[in-house]
Amino acid sequence: MLKAGIVGLPNVGKSTLFNALVANAQAHAANFPFCTIEPNVGTVSIPDKRLELLSEMSRSKQIIPARVEFVDIAGLVKGASKGEGLGNKFLANIREVDAIVHVVRCFDDNNVIHVSGRVDPVDDITTTNLELGLSDLNQIEKRRERLKKQIRNSKEAQIEDRILEQIMTELEAGGTASSVNFTEEELILIKPLGLLTLKPIIYVINLSEDDLSTGNDYVMKVETLAHQEGAQTVHISAQVEAELIELGPLERIDYLKSLGVEEGGLQNLIKATYYLLGLRTYFTTGEKETRAWTFRAGMTAPQAAGIIHTDFERGFIRAQTISYQKLLEAGSLIEARSKGWIRSEGKQYLVEDGDVLEFLFNT
Incomplete structure (x- = not known):
């Protein structure tokens, strides 16, 4: 920290x-x-x-x-x-x-x-x-x-x-x-x-x-x-x-x-x-918990995934992402998917402040 x-x-x-x-x-x-x-x-x-x-x-x-x-x-x-x-x-x-x-x-x-x-x-x-x-x-x-x-x-x-x-x-x-x-x-x-x-x-x-x-x-x-x-x-x-x-x-x-x-x-x-510390926030959300994850501005999707667990970065496949404003507008992750608003991003994606993310990875 x-x-x-x-x-x-x-x-x-x-x-x-x-x-x-x-x-x-x-x-x-x-x-x-x-x-x-x-x-x-x-x-x-x-x-x-x-x-x-x-x-x-x-x-x-x-x-x-x-x-x-x-x-x-x-x-x-x-x-x-x-x-x-x-x-x-x-x-x-x-x-x-x-x-x-x-x-x-x-x-x-x-x-x-x-x-x-x-x-x-x-x-x-x-x-x-x-x-x-x-x-x-x-x-x-x-x-x-x-x-x-x-x-x-x-x-x-x-x-x-x-x-x-x-x-x-x-x-x-x-x-x-x-x-x-x-x-x-x-x-x-x-x-x-x-x-x-x-x-x-x-x-x-x-x-x-x-x-x-x-x-x-x-x-x-x-x-x-x-x-x-x-x-x-x-x-x-x-x-x-x-x-x-x-x-x-x-x-x-x-x-x-x-x-x-x-x-x-x-x-x-x-x-x-x-x-000032160069920190930004992305989110994961679900019925169990909604959590704010701290990352450094300029981090790629695999690096941001590694904040949750090193295995996520090591086996990174892609990130499913949507801005929190767009997700709230949709009303749920299910509705956002049905509208085609959730994007699939690869290893070069630079995570943005306010992204809601789900990571897909190989174990």
Whole structure:
């Protein structure tokens, strides 16, 4: 399962958000830096109305959603790349995740300490990104030193060194590794380094409940910076989400209405993170169960079949497929077959998000 790491400075709302995400997680949220030391890990169901509609159509006895893993990582401080605070541990934990969910404090509260003594979300982002970049530079310098012995006799080492030099130039200019255009082969070469600034990122704008519906000046600044980076943002109030967990369905609706919003930002964050990781969903449906299966965008039908069982990929013959919209329009798999709407696809078929699939294979 791919993992998204929740990162940011201390006391920006990371653990509160994590607790809200996994509902029953035991991450301890408190009003002091480094409350989270060891990373907390929790899996979260992907909210998907398509799953519920297909289940209703098939009268399934069970619904099994897709899931994604979130990791709550210790707060970073200036100098983390040199070991300040919990820097080394923090950076090592980020290196192990596949995407970064960067929580940015966009609220004023004198009762919640800010590690810098003032609320400035753009400065917070700059501090975090600088430390990630410095850590990457350190990694690259060490790797290039080791490559020196191989460059004379290895073309692959020469190519890797050239790529790393490009990244160094970008980082030294204040950019990120993701700013460099790589081929698939080049990405494979540098993947073992686990470069932090190469990971996809989403900024979570953490607001007070009073500003959730209207936003504030902080939001505009973060949105501008994110746009410049080509990053996505999600608006959320971690505190509101934590309170929603304790309420029943009707109470939640009333509470959100009182804040001037129709829904919290939690579901948007989960879905946005899922897509940020390059994940998509196909479905299987029947009377026994309707299930969402997670696959990577760009997977072929045999690869997608292998997610269910390796035998399905090994003995793949073909896939029977229909989009979930078309299936719902037909009203049942039987009716869809009678209309000729179910397609037969071979080994080269690229599975699409929302496909309903049945695999035929040799044992």
